[in-house]
Amino acid sequence: IAGITQAPTSQILAAGRRMTLRCTQDMRHNAMYWYRQDLGLGLRLIHYSNTAGTTGKGEVPDGYSVSRANTDDFPLTLASAVPSQTSVYFCASSDSGRANTGELFFGEGSRLTVL
């Protein structure tokens, strides 16, 4: 069982380019999340989805969009990348039945550098 798979693991791209980070889970979890992690800061929630077909904005949604067409996939798109979006991005999921215990399952992360 793979759990959560993110792709790419690392990417360098020019400012202004469009980029999609992929996230797939095989645990049939209802809830999925995108976080960014920057040095000296806690994980910050970008967007989330409580169930397929619904999405919501987190703490830092500007410049990012998501979709949740099915249970397994939750891609994150940067429409026009800027250097401040240089970060490590983590996708996570949780079983909504256990959401209140806060147990998130994380992917291995995608390191993005915008030049």
Place this chain on the structure above:
Amino acid sequence: GQNIDQPTEMTATEGAIVQINCTYQTSGFNGLFWYQQHAGEAPTFLSYNVLDGLEEKGRFSSFLSRSKGYSYLLLKELQMKDSASYLCAVMDSNYQLIWGAGTKLIIKP
């Protein structure tokens, strides 16, 4: 605003005990969580406290005092593999997780 405070870095000796503190100020409280994150890897869940007191799980224990807005993670019989960052997170009244910046724990032989 909402705030989670934990030390940036701590150093301890292999075989010893270390306590990592976390204080929080949030809009409501629906539980406090500790995650472990090795360098370059994903965070993994360690513990969950929603009631006051100590929760023990092997070498790791987590304590919560809701009236003080305080928690600690206690690691016993430290091993080199315990070198990692430890993230404290609080679930607020909207069931959103608020994360601390993490404590980097360095274990020396």
